[in-house]
Amino acid sequence: MSLLENFRQDQARVARRLLGPLIQESQLVGDVFALGYESASVQIHDRYRKDVGGIPSLCFLIATRIHPDDKEIDYQNEESSVILLRVMDAVALPTEAEALRVRVEVAQKVAGKVGVNWDSAAHMDPATNHLLSYAGVRCRVIGTFFVDQSEMLQRYVLRFGSDISNYYPNKGLKVFKPNERALSTIVNYVDEERVHIGRSRVEIGEVRYASTNRSFQGISNVTVLLSPEDLLGQKTALFGMTRSGKSNTTKIIIQSVFRLRYPARESQEEQTARRIGQLVFDPNGEYANENVQDADAKRNAAAIKNVWQSAPEGTPGAPDDVITYGLTTHPNDPKRRLMLLNFYADANLQVGKSMIDASLADDSTKFIENFRQVIFEEPDLSDRSAKTRYDRQVLIYRALLYKAGFAAPNNLRPNIRGVFNAKLLESMANSKAKDPIGHQSAAKTLNNPDLSWGQLALACQELYDFMQDRDSGYKDFDTWYVTTGASGNQWADEPFNKLITMFKYPNGVRQIGKLTVQHTSQDTQDYADAIYDSLVSGCLVIVDQSSGDPEINQSSAERVMRRIFRGQQERFRKGDMNLPEIVVYVEEAHNLLPAGQDMDLQDIWVRTAKEGAKYHIGLVYATQEVSSIQRNILKNTANWFIGHLNNTDETKELCKYYDFEDFEASIRRAQDRGFLRMKTLSNLFVVPVQVRKFEV
DSSP, X not given: OOHHHHHHHHHHHHHHHHHGGGOOGGGEEEEEEEEOSSEEEEEXXXXXXXXXXXXXXXXXXXXXXXXXXXXXXOTTSTTOOEEEEEEEEEEOOTTHHHHHHHHHHHHHHTTTOTTOOTTSTTTSOHHHHHHHTEEEEEEEEEEEEXXXXXXXXXXXXXXXXXXXXXXXXXXXXXXXXXXXXXXHHHHTOOOTTSTTTTTTOEEEEEEOOSSSOOGGGSOTTOEEEEOGGGGTTSEEEEEOSTTSSHHHHHHHHHHHXXXXXXXXXXXXXXXXXXXXXXXXXXXXXXXXXXXXXXXXOOTTTTOGGGGGGGOOTTSOOOGGGEEEEESSOOTTOTTOEEOOBOTTSGGGHHHHHHHHHHHTTTOOOHHHHHHHTOOOOOOOTTOHHHHHHHHHHHHHHHHHHHHTTOOOOTTOOOOOTTTSOHHHHHHHHTOOSSSOHHHHHHHHHHTOTTOOHHHHHHHHHHHHHHHHOTTSSHHHHHHHHHHHSSSOOOSSOHHHHHHHGGGGOHHHHHHHXXXXXXXXSSOOSOHHHHHHHHHHTTOEEEEEOTTSOHHHHHHHHHHHHHHHHHHHHHHHHTTOTTOXXXXXXXXXXXXXXXXXXXXXXXXXXHHHHHHTTTTTEEEEEEESOGGGSOHHHHHTEEEEEEOOOOSHHHHHHHTTSTTGGGGHHHHHHOOOTTEEEEEOSSOSSOEEEEEOOOOO
């Protein structure tokens, strides 16, 4: 035998090894009698249905001209491939009308006879029964499995194409239902040239075709694998009604990504540890604490905060790899860090101001809009006038914080030295207003270098009244200040006016006071910075938002996201070759992400969706309605986990993406918990799966 013949024979054997396991003679179910680029019609006999355990709707079938007993397969032959089909519905055979007539006639003969069916041997001869046992099913063409040579791997590999390259209407194809081994190959297929995929894949559940999931169908033991790397830098959606399995699936995803820090023992040389930073916005406290809806759960056992306990045997888990944050303390979480900020601290002035501004974003009242326009940017220290004006603004702002209920740090006292003009205080002391007592008292207070924040707040209120009273004498002072001053500017600049005006409106002060729950008089570090630092180091951070006001939760989440986005962006621009991977999880996403009709492209969540991959930021969002998520986020979503949705508006929206149109009726009908349709970056088609229960 020549070298060329030996080479061709080796090729044929390799092709047989790769394609052969997909085809078993005992799994034969019928023949393709009509084929197109998008669909195929298959003739199936009832006996074959029974032999293979039934053919449920949406199950996988394969069609091929390869014989199961072929020892060698010429992979270059056009017919040496396997077409993957998905069963959609019944289709009429050309003999359907005659078959229907016969069934009706026989059914009429046995009408009214309980226990006697029209297909009984006494009323239908075997030959007729055999002919009527043929039926047709309509299938969707999903794609083609074939063998090809990989230049990267320097060997032959099994490939999958999401279409068919050709078809001949006058050539038949035998159709088989994949057994467990073949089905496992199909649903867990990934392109071998994709690095990292495969070595760290984890079990997420088992194949499930329908709500009526009977064990004899031969698919209940087919494990479906998830590649955690699919989530890195990508958008992932989990949709489904409440208690459909979204949170359970999210926990499995978090756990699979967390375990990347533990390289598999059997592949230490190939797989290195990867510490992925993960951030969970937990609106119901079910990730940071035990899920009280699971009555059989041990205290905190199923909480994702205990995921560090799932380290492989022999590998010590590190509890410090999981950090929890919250607005309030929790009796079962003594190490919880509070998401509090010292609004008085110099380093946090603008940070705290931006948080207040965000909480007032929906208020269009003029004085509120003016207040939000004030920005604290420290001026050039060599410019004495600018420095004095800045110090005055800061002093008034801190007095406003105190009046709104923000506790002042014990080591911070009002510093009025050089802030208030002596001529101004003299004019206040000699106020010509109809009721000058308040002005005079305030002048005395503002001359006292040892005043308290409470006294300053009262004095500010009187100062505003003095500035607004036409008869008080303030206008005369201001005219003097403009004409004698070197700059020619008024004493009160625009930012000062916008700040002190707030003392006139009690409602404005009360609105600012909503943020007191995020204030501490002790710490000086910004919790957003601390969270980002923890993510960079590869920790799992859980933010418990169950006890927070919705507006505060939203503003704090946006702050943290901006810090993450800005931090990753800065590292990217500096050419950081080891940009840390970060995955952000948003439960009840409709509370944080922009609404479906909101087209603000500068929203931080939208920017993360559109640019996050470049900055190695992954986003996983879970909610009940597809339509509640902004379209730009949906369009950039690569991974999908879909549970039960109960109305056509949502399923129609879902049909716009990938091949979920095939599953529309099933998604609306099947209400089984954990029954999801999964499409990930490495899986080229949707796989129906029963997700396993999360366990630490």
